[in-house]
Amino acid sequence: MNRRQFVRAAACGVLAGLPHPHFPESPDWKSWRIDGRRLNQHLADLAGFGRNPQGGVSRVAFSQADIEGRAFAMELMRQAGLDARIDPAGNIIGARAGSQPGALPILFGSHIDSVPEGGNYDGDVGSLGAIEVAQALAERRYSNRHPLHAVIWCDEESGLTGSRGFIGDLPDEELHRPGRDGVPLADKIKRIGGDPDRIAGARHGPGSVAAYVELHIEQGGILDEKGLQIGIVEGIVGINHYDVTIRGFANHAGTTPMDRRQNALLAAAELVLLVDRVVKAVPGRQVGTVGRLVVKPGAPNVIPGEVALTVELRDLSADKIASLWSRISAEAREIARKYDTSFDYVLQHTNSPALSDAGVRAVIADAVQGLGLSSQIMPSGAGHDAQDLARICPMGMIFVPSVKGISHSPLEYTRPEDVTNGGNVLLQTILRLDQQ
Amino acid sequence: MNRRQFVRAAACGVLAGLPHPHFPESPDWKSWRIDGRRLNQHLADLAGFGRNPQGGVSRVAFSQADIEGRAFAMELMRQAGLDARIDPAGNIIGARAGSQPGALPILFGSHIDSVPEGGNYDGDVGSLGAIEVAQALAERRYSNRHPLHAVIWCDEESGLTGSRGFIGDLPDEELHRPGRDGVPLADKIKRIGGDPDRIAGARHGPGSVAAYVELHIEQGGILDEKGLQIGIVEGIVGINHYDVTIRGFANHAGTTPMDRRQNALLAAAELVLLVDRVVKAVPGRQVGTVGRLVVKPGAPNVIPGEVALTVELRDLSADKIASLWSRISAEAREIARKYDTSFDYVLQHTNSPALSDAGVRAVIADAVQGLGLSSQIMPSGAGHDAQDLARICPMGMIFVPSVKGISHSPLEYTRPEDVTNGGNVLLQTILRLDQQ
Numbered sequence: 085m086n087r088r089q090f091v092r093a094a095a096c097g098v099l100a101g102l103p104h105p106h107f108p109e110s111p112d113w114k115s116w117r118i119d120g121r122r123l124n125q126h127l128a129d130l131a132g133f134g135r136n137p138q139g140g141v142s143r144v145a146f147s148q149a150d151i152e153g154r155a156f157a158m159e160l161m162r163q164a165g166l167d168a169r170i171d172p173a174g175n176i177i178g179a180r181a182g183s184q185p186g187a188l189p190i191l192f193g194s195h196i197d198s199v200p201e202g203g204n205y206d207g208d209v210g211s212l213g214a215i216e217v218a219q220a221l222a223e224r225r226y227s228n229r230h231p232l233h234a235v236i237w238c239d240e241e242s243g244l245t246g247s248r249g250f251i252g253d254l255p256d257e258e259l260h261r262p263g264r265d266g267v268p269l270a271d272k273i274k275r276i277g278g279d280p281d282r283i284a285g286a287r288h289g290p291g292s293v294a295a296y297v298e299l300h301i302e303q304g305g306i307l308d309e310k311g312l313q314i315g316i317v318e319g320i321v322g323i324n325h326y327d328v329t330i331r332g333f334a335n336h337a338g339t340t341p342m343d344r345r346q347n348a349l350l351a352a353a354e355l356v357l358l359v360d361r362v363v364k365a366v367p368g369r370q371v372g373t374v375g376r377l378v379v380k381p382g383a384p385n386v387i388p389g390e391v392a393l394t395v396e397l398r399d400l401s402a403d404k405i406a407s408l409w410s411r412i413s414a415e416a417r418e419i420a421r422k423y424d425t426s427f428d429y430v431l432q433h434t435n436s437p438a439l440s441d442a443g444v445r446a447v448i449a450d451a452v453q454g455l456g457l458s459s460q461i462m463p464s465g466a467g468h469d470a471q472d473l474a475r476i477c478p479m480g481m482i483f484v485p486s487v488k489g490i491s492h493s494p495l496e497y498t499r500p501e502d503v504t505n506g507g508n509v510l511l512q513t514i515l516r517l518d519q520q
Numbered sequence: 521m522n523r524r525q526f527v528r529a530a531a532c533g534v535l536a537g538l539p540h541p542h543f544p545e546s547p548d549w550k551s552w553r554i555d556g557r558r559l560n561q562h563l564a565d566l567a568g569f570g571r572n573p574q575g576g577v578s579r580v581a582f583s584q585a586d587i588e589g590r591a592f593a594m595e596l597m598r599q600a601g602l603d604a605r606i607d608p609a610g611n612i613i614g615a616r617a618g619s620q621p622g623a624l625p626i627l628f629g630s631h632i633d634s635v636p637e638g639g640n641y642d643g644d645v646g647s648l649g650a651i652e653v654a655q656a657l658a659e660r661r662y663s664n665r666h667p668l669h670a671v672i673w674c675d676e677e678s679g680l681t682g683s684r685g686f687i688g689d690l691p692d693e694e695l696h697r698p699g700r701d702g703v704p705l706a707d708k709i710k711r712i713g714g715d716p717d718r719i720a721g722a723r724h725g726p727g728s729v730a731a732y733v734e735l736h737i738e739q740g741g742i743l744d745e746k747g748l749q750i751g752i753v754e755g756i757v758g759i760n761h762y763d764v765t766i767r768g769f770a771n772h773a774g775t776t777p778m779d780r781r782q783n784a785l786l787a788a789a790e791l792v793l794l795v796d797r798v799v800k801a802v803p804g805r806q807v808g809t810v811g812r813l814v815v816k817p818g819a820p821n822v823i824p825g826e827v828a829l830t831v832e833l834r835d836l837s838a839d840k841i842a843s844l845w846s847r848i849s850a851e852a853r854e855i856a857r858k859y860d861t862s863f864d865y866v867l868q869h870t871n872s873p874a875l876s877d878a879g880v881r882a883v884i885a886d887a888v889q890g891l892g893l894s895s896q897i898m899p900s901g902a903g904h905d906a907q908d909l910a911r912i913c914p915m916g917m918i919f920v921p922s923v924k925g926i927s928h929s930p931l932e933y934t935r936p937e938d939v940t941n942g943g944n945v946l947l948q949t950i951l952r953l954d955q956q
Contacts, residue, residue, distance in 0.1 A: 304775025321774060325820050336927055337809040338757060338834050338901030339740030342800050344925075349810060350796055353789035360786055364778050373773040374785060376820045377813070384761050384812045384830035386928075394820035398774050465774030489780075491772055 114454055116224060118511050120504030123216040126160060127503065130196065130212060131204040140494025141204060145197035145239035146272040153196050154276060157211060157236055164219035166234055173249025173286035174238035174278030180218055182518075184229040188294035190517050191477075192217065192510060193235030195246070195469060202241075203496025205503075209484065210299040211236045213507045220511055228518050230294055237469040238276065245269065247469035251476050252287035259283065293477035295444055295517050298470040299510045300481060301498050305489025306462060313505050314452050314459040315483030316445055320471040321371075321398040321463055322437035324405050328355070328416070332425040334381055334389025345387055349379055351423040352391035355416050359395050362411050369463055370399035370408065395429075400437045400463050438471035444480030444517070451512035457505055466491075482509050550890055552660060554947050556940025559652040562596060563939065566632065566648060567640040576930025577640060581633035581675035582708040589632050590712060593647060593672055600655035602670055609685025609722035610674030610714030616654055618954075620665040624730035626953050627913075628653065628946060629671030631682070631905060638677075639932025641939075645920065646735040647672045649943045656947055664954045666730055673905040674712065681705065683905035687912050688723035695719065729913035731880055731953050734906040735946045736917060737934050741925025742898060749941050750888050750895040751919030752881055756907040757807075757834040757899055758873035760841050764791070764852070768861040770817055770825025785815055785824035787859040791852050795831055798847050805899055806835035808844065831865075836873045836899050874907035880916030880953070887948035893941055902927075918945050 133156060134141040134149030143149040158176055161168035166178030182189070194210025214234040221228065238246030248254045259270040259280050270280035279285070302308075307315050332346035356374045363372030377393040395412065397405045413429065420427035445461070452459045462483065470479050484506035487497040569592060570577040570585030579585040594612055597604035602614030618625070630646025650670035657664065674682030684690045695706040695716050706716035715721070738744075743751050768782035792810045799808030813829040831848065833841045849865065856863035881897070888895045900917060909915050920942035923933040 302775065303772055304777075305780065306777070323774070323821075335925065336739055336902060337807065337811055337832055338759070338903070339738065339927070340807070340901070340925060341740070341742070341805065342796075342807055344741065347796075347809075349792055349813065353792040356785055356789040357793075360778075360783075369777065371773065371776070371778055373783075373821075373823055375773055375815070375822045375824060376818050377785065377815045377824075378818075379811070379813045382812050382814075384832050385759075385809075386811045387809055388811060388813075396773055396820050465776070466772060467774070489771065489776065491775070 113515050114512070116220060116511060116515070118216045118220045118504065118507040120500065120507065123212060123507050124500045124503055126212045126216070127204060127208055130156060130208055134198065136201060136494065138494060140202055140496065141198050142200050142202065143196065143198040144200055145242060145245070146275055150197050151276055154236065157196060157215065160212070160215045161218070161234060164215050165222035166218050170277040171250070171286045172279040172282045173246050173254060174273040174276050175246040175250060175286070176236040178215065178218065178234040180221065180228060180232040182228050182231040187230040188292065189231040189233045190294045190514060191233045191235050191296040191473065192298065192514055193237065194298050194300055195237045195240035197239055197241050199241050199492045201494060202492055203494055205301045205486070205496050205498045206303065206491055207240060207300070209301055209498060209503055209506060213299045213510050216507050217511045217514055230518050232514065232518070238273070238278065240469055244467065244469055244472055247472035249283060249286045250288055251472050252289070253472065254283060288476055290476045293473070295441070295478045295480070296470060296473035297444065297510065297513055297517070298468060298481045299506045300468060300483060301486045301491065302483040303466050303486050303489070303491035305486065307483065307485035308487055308489060310460070312460055312485070313457040313502065314509055315462045316448050316452065316459055317440050317464050317481035317483060318445070318461050319400045319437055319439035319463055320468055321400050321465055322402050322405055323433070323435040323467065324397050324409065324431060325433040326395040326409060326429045327432040328393050328395060328427065328429045330355070330391045330420060330425050330427055332389055332423065335387045337385045337387050340387060346424045347387050348391045348425050349388035351420050351425045352377060352393060354419045358415055358419065359412055362408055363397070368399065368404065370397065370404055371465060372397045372408065394432070398465060400439065402437055435467055435471065438474035438479065440474070440480050441478030444478045447516045448480050448482055448509065448513050451509050451516060454512055455505070455508055457509070480513070482506055482513065549951050550948070552656060552947060552951070554652045554656045554940065554943040556936065556943065559648060559943050560936045560939055562648045562652070563640060563644055566592060566644055570634065572637060572930065574930060576638055576932065577634050578636050578638065579632065579634040580636055581678060581681070582711055586633050587712055590672065593632060593651065596648070596651045597654070597670060600651050601658035602654050606713040607686070607722045608715040608718045609682050609690060610709040610712050611682040611686060611722070612672040614651065614654065614670040616657065616664060616668040618664050618667040623666040624728065625667035625669045626730045626950060627669045627671050627909070628733040628950055629673065630734050630736055631673045631676035633675055633677050635677050635928050637930060638928055639930055641737045641922070641932050641934045642739065642927055643676060643736070645737055645934060645939055645942060649735045649946050652943050653947045653950055666954050668950065668954070674709070674714065676905055680903065680905055680908055683908035685719060685722045686724055687908050688725065689908065690719060724912055726912045729909070731877070731914045731916070732906060732909035733880065733946065733949055733953070734904060734917045735942045736904060736919060737922045737927065738919040739902050739922055739925070739927035741922065743919065743921035744923055744925060746896070748896055748921070749893040749938065750945055751898045752884050752888065752895055753876050753900045753917035753919060754897050755836045755873055755875035755899055756904055757836050757901055758838050758841055759869070759871040759903065760833050760845065760867060761869040762831040762845060762865045763868040764829050764831060764863065764865045766791070766827045766856055766861050766863055768825055768859065771823045773821045773823050776823060781823055782860045783823050784827045784861050787856050787861045787863070788813065788827035788829060790855045791829070794851055794855065795848055798844055799833070804835065804840065806833065806840055806844065807901060808833045830868070834901060836875070838873055871903055871907065874910035874915065876910070876916050877914030880914045883952045884916050884918055884945065884949050887945050887952060890948055891941070891944055893945065916949070918942055918949065
């Protein structure tokens with residue numbers, strides 16, 4: 085099996101039992117492991133920044149808890165022999181110099197900001213896992229060829245801010261307009277040590293990075309349910325949000341006969357069921373959800389005159405998303421007509437799907453196999469900084485199980501042994517990439 | 521046709537073309553008419569209290585606009601020769617003494633408080649119409665046998681407060697607990713000149729009132745659509761509010777596969793459609809509405825974990841309401857099961873149906889016929905103070921058309937000629953009742 089055949093096999097998820105690809109040999113690095121006890125201890129330490137009485141953390145980006153958590157992470161980076169700096173976009177980059185002149189840096193990391201009342205694993209596992217990998221390499225005095233950069237992206241949760249700054253996709257207009265709290269993003273980035281006036285200095289174009297690898301919790305329940313140890317991410321799904329408005333006529337619920345109504349909620353209810361039916365009607369792992377639905381005026385004794393709702397569609401294929409919406413919107417128009425209401429929508433938000441790199445995926449699969457872990461190829465239903473990095477370099481992601489698939493919750497949990505497995509897969513992946 | 525037959529015929533809506541019932545004769549009172557121009561002018565004057573720049577009024581009970589509007593109405597009462605007082609519950613009662621010792625009073629009136637951003641006809645037409653009737657009688661020096669009481673009920677819109685006080689159904693607990701704005705109802709009633717510490721003094725038991733008649737706008741579009749001039753109200757529908765909670769499990773809309781969801785909104789959507797289907801499936805004029813529906817947590821990227829909604833059912837028969845709900849709730853349980861969610865409800869609020877009195881209805885029908893107006897018997901889909909009065913005395917209601925059926929809106933409109941017609945039907949009804 086040559087490299088091309090191997091990569092194809094890996095991309096198709098049929099790697100199990102195949103021989104290793106050829107990598108430069110080295111006496112013992114394949115047996116190197118991270119210190120799992122230390123990594124889990126660092127996770128417990130980080131949980132102290134923004135800890136909530138009822139469990140979990142609120143370490144929202146740019147908050148005091150975030151600032152203190154970031155200082156803690158930078159100190160860990162220094163202990164791991166990394167040169168830790170903050171780039172203009174507010175990302176923390178811990179660099180370990182490489183031996184080979186002109187070699188592009190290999191990046192690996194995640195984020196440590198959380199949603200309000202979030203958990204202790206989303207982002208944290210990959211961030212501290214990256215620092216732990218650097219520590220393991222330092223302890224073994226490993227001479228890396230590529231510069232190795234452990235990265236903690238700024239403000240993942242509210243819009244992948246740091247990783248967008250890194251790839252040059254953080255427009256001045258967005259930096260300077262007041263946020264929901266009235267404070268412009270630029271001021272917040274300054275608060276954590278970034279330099280938004282020099283945002284162009286954060287920008288990395290295509291071809292400037294050798295590869296990016298992110299370790300993360302799955303946030304879904306597939307690995308946990310199947311008893312698998314590692315997920316090798318095939319890609320990060322695209323997300324479209326369609327903001328729909330159905331307009332009827334608000335009227336007295338007592339004096340308006342049943343056959344004289346223009347009830348926007350009846351049309352909306354049919355649309356909610358339609359989205360579910362259409363998304364399930366075709367094979368694949370696409371998902372579709374109406375999570376937001378607001379009825380106006382919303383009083384028990386008034387016929388709903390207007391319903392505003394959001395249809396979210398996710399899939400690895402942007403074409404499939406478009407085709408699902410085309411079916412849904414066509415049928416929705418018929419539904420609206422049936423109830424003497426009107427149907428309008430805007431595509432309020434779109435995230436393009438980001439496929440992982442087949443070569444990086446193959447390397448991760450090889451590392452998993454070398455460690456004797458069980459795995460499967462799977463999409464990421466959630467968004468990640470990795471989707472931005474995929475626009476400038478080969479990208480790969482390593483998932484570890486989320487117990488019961490719970491995330492963005494104080495109940496979020498990943499077992500210590502799974503954290504350790506994830507750290508080892510990351511270590512072995514970075515070693516392989518460095519030696520390619 | 522004797523009186524009993526007449527009453528039965530009237531109640532069945534088959535009066536047209538039948539001979540008049542026998543009433544004591546009097547030379548000319550059947551030709552008496554109110555002053556329609558004056559009544560419409562008084563409506564325009566009252567519209568100045570709480571007027572909104574965009575049209576209509578906000579004359580919410582107990583507000584400054586309400587207090588000033590009430591003072592204006594009391595002045596009109598005095599001009600009409602009425603002895604105007606405020607009872608302990610805050611109702612304004614304008615009395616014209618009767619000639620026959622021991623005769624019970626005949627009451628007629630409505631309310632002048634409005635919903636926020638309401639119109640200029642709901643309540644106002646019947647209140648100023650009652651005063652206009654008294655004025656017409658005063659101008660003709662009519663010697664009434666019964667005491668005649670023109671009444672403006674306090675705070676109709678937020679819960680029939682005044683009429684409930686009048687029939688002794690305003691519990692101390694309700695008077696003294698803080699309202700949504702923190703102020704107890706008792707304090708508000710004091711503000712408008714009532715005396716809640718002596719609330720028992722407002723109470724009228726069964727047999728203490730000869731009859732109650734209320735003129736009101738229809739608030740629905742039936743008369744307007746059919747081009748009819750007067751509605752004779754068969755009864756005021758009962759209203760049940762069932763507060764339903766459907767509980768599923770809130771989870772990540774990206775990482776949770778379609779077949780692993782407990783989506784509360786899917787179950788709620790089926791329930792919304794079920795209510796409409798069940799209510800339409802049986803003959804009759806019952807109505808059913810889901811007007812309030814709240815999705816939690818309500819974010820586009822989170823599967824709805826809980827939906828709270830209110831099912832409202834209205835009909836003249838409490839049995840029919842119960843039987844509709846029995847079908848709906850049984851099927852709703854099946855629906856909830858299908859989506860792996862739970863279904864719970866409480867009967868949050870109930871208003872019993874209140875039938876109008878067949879005798880009063882017959883008198884109104886006779887008055888309508890004497891005036892040469894077109895009419896039909898119809899239910900009131902909205903609640904009114906008259907439903908409370910029906911618990912202590914024979915009750916009747918007179919509807920005039922609402923253009924396009926719009927109400928509780930600045931666009932609420934009743935044509936001046938219809939206002940005048942309503943005033944004349946009220947005058948002729950009171951004259952007939954007084955002479956019975």
